[in-house]
Amino acid sequence: DTGVSQDPRHKITKRGQNVTFRCDPISEHNRLYWYRQTLGQGPEFLTYFQNEAQLEKSRLLSDRFSAERPKGSFSTLEIQRTEQGDSAMYLCASRGTSGPYNEQFFGPGTRLTVL
Amino acid sequence: SQKIEQNSEALNIQEGKTATLTCNYTNYSPAYLQWYRQDPGRGPVFLLLIRENEKEKRKERLKVTFDTTLKQSLFHITASQPADSATYLCALRDSGTYKYIFGTGTRLKVLA
Secondary structure, three states, rough: OOOEEEEEEEEEEEOOEEEEEEEOOOOOOOEEEEEEOOOOOEEEEEEEEEEEEEEEEEOOOOEEEEEOOOOOEEEEEEEEOOOHOOOEEEEEEEOOOOOOOOOEEEEOOEEEEOO | OOOOEEEEOEEEEEEOOOEEEEEEEOOOOOOOEEEEEEEEOOOOOOEEEEEEOEEEEEOOEEEEEEOOOOOOEEEOOOOOOOOOOEEEEEEEOOOOOOOOEEOOOOOEOOOO
16 A cells, blocks of 8 residues: 555646646555645535546636546546646545545645746 | 535644534535545545444544534544644535535644
8 A cells, every 4th residue: 555646746837728637546445536635725615526437526616627537536627728726735645434534635745837 | 595604714723632623514415425635735644434323423632522403513533633733624515416515724833
């Protein structure tokens, strides 16, 4: 069990460019979440996958954001036509089906800076 | 409107004292509430979960209470240490959805 990993850890891009982030959850976890976190705020829910199915997506998420989990393992989050307001830490978390605590295991995050 | 609030001001306490952090929520009916710790530049780490039918939960130096009438959870760290310095987040699951809602977090600093 190597934990949740995210790649890249840092991304600097120019406004208008597209970016894609990857998340590799803990291998036996079938539930995967994406969050966005800005300075001084808690994580803000973006989307949820159970296996390969995207079961919930935040209404705050614009059409520029899309996420996939094609084989129910790793997931990608793409932001098209980035804006300066997209600058944030993007966190991925996974959760299994067993255990009493429903806890999410977070990755280290991808810090996005849009110039 | 729905909201979950934590004291956004940093809490500074002396080593050895008990730190108490507050989480209040409005217009949610969570079946449980979670507490996480977050260090700078890292993802949150789960600490404790307390269910709506539980008044108190303990784990080592940590204690969480849950009052569904007051719609409040209190998180205590006893015999605090400088290594406890971090941001502490409370979270609940919005009923009928898969969405988890996090508070803004309270930054705790334990002074040696």
